[in-house]
Amino acid sequence: MIRIVPKPTDTPDDNSTGAVIQELERAGAQYGVLDLGAIDPLDSGLENELIWVCGIRQDGHQFETLSVLALDNQVINTPESIVTCASKVMTSALLIQNGVRTPRTAYLRSETQANDFLSRHGKVVYKPLYGYDGNGIRLVTEPAELGPGPWYLQEYVKNDRDFRVFVLGGEAVGAITRVSDSLMHNIHQGGIGMPVTIDEEMRAIAEASASAIGIDYCGVDLLRDAEGYTVLEVNGTPNWHCMAAPIPKLLAAYLIEHERGMRA
Structure with missing residues (x-):
């Protein structure tokens, strides 16, 4: 059963x-x-x-x-895989360790180090360590906007959409793009989702992400920058809104x- x-x-x-x-x-x-x-x-x-x-x-x-x-x-x-996905720090660590492209990321308690990271990148995205559905994510451009630490920070990648690829048993089986005019494109935050074809670059990075985490199925969230796709996070209990698959x-x-x- x-x-x-x-x-x-x-x-x-x-x-x-x-x-x-x-x-x-x-x-x-x-x-x-x-x-x-x-x-x-x-x-x-x-x-x-x-x-x-x-x-x-x-x-x-x-x-x-x-x-x-x-x-x-x-x-x-x-x-173990659910806990890993719930922790943005562990997810980032495994992606980096396995050579999967992800935005430059830092997890810091030192205010000086956080200010230095912000100064290097100009704009950074603050994310709650255990957040979900895009809640609490915000753009930071000035040290005063950091708020209390510790801080999980990612470089800001300019975009108007993201992509979610559903990986099952190591294989990318469906994907959507989520479009919005705000920082977060999550459907729960007002993003509009529509199915997209999985291209080979998307497939490779999504499947590599799932392998790095060691998970049966997941939603891999991607952005596209000048060099290709980069992984924002891996969701261990994903929804599959708007997917054609x-x-x-x-x-x-x-x-x-x-x-x-x-x-x-």
């Missing part, structure tokens, strides 16, 4: 979990919904099950519960395949 941890931000009009459940039902797969807040992971009774995490709350309890469940079960995405069907098939593999 496939055990499903629903995305806590699902709504009737934007139900990522429900879209995949519909595809599981069409395929005749057995599934059950798992409430992480209603089980003791040290005495869960779950063993050799496939647990699909559509989304979790960013709190210690859910991370710890998943980590314990992963000892005796296969969890997709793994707790049938992501829920593909994801359901991926889960079914892995669950059957555990029984073989």
Whole structure:
């Protein structure tokens, strides 16, 4: 049976979990919904099950519960990869370590170092370390705008759109561009999404990003600059708004395949 941890931000009009459940039902797969807040992971009774995490709350309890469940079960995405994607610093570190293009980035507590980084780049983008949906992201042009540290800062790359590539099982299977007239192009921040064809450069950098993180599926967010694509971040519990590719069907098939593999 496939055990499903629903995305806590699902709504009737934007139900990522429900879209995949519909595809599981069409395929005749057995599934059950798992409430992480209603089980003791040290005495869960779950063993050799496939647990699909559509989304979790960013709190210690859910991370710890998943980590314990992963000892005796296969969890997709793994707790480690979800935690990595939740931390912009760790994501950046792994991208850099694996030679994946990403904007120049710094994580600083020293105000002097933060001011020097800002001075070198002229404009930088401040991002909350564990932010989501574009919340809290802002452009900084003066030291007084930095606010309290520590600071996760990226060089500003001029753009009017970004790209999200959905990678599943190491393969880029769908992509959109998100267009807006503001700094953030996230759909939750008012960006307009539309499907785009995955070109070979986009495919290569998105698949390399997923490999660097070590994740089953993800949304890789890209900008395009004078040298090509550069990776902003990797989302371990992504939505798939506006994609032409049938992501829920593909994801359901991926889960079914892995669950059957555990029984073989």
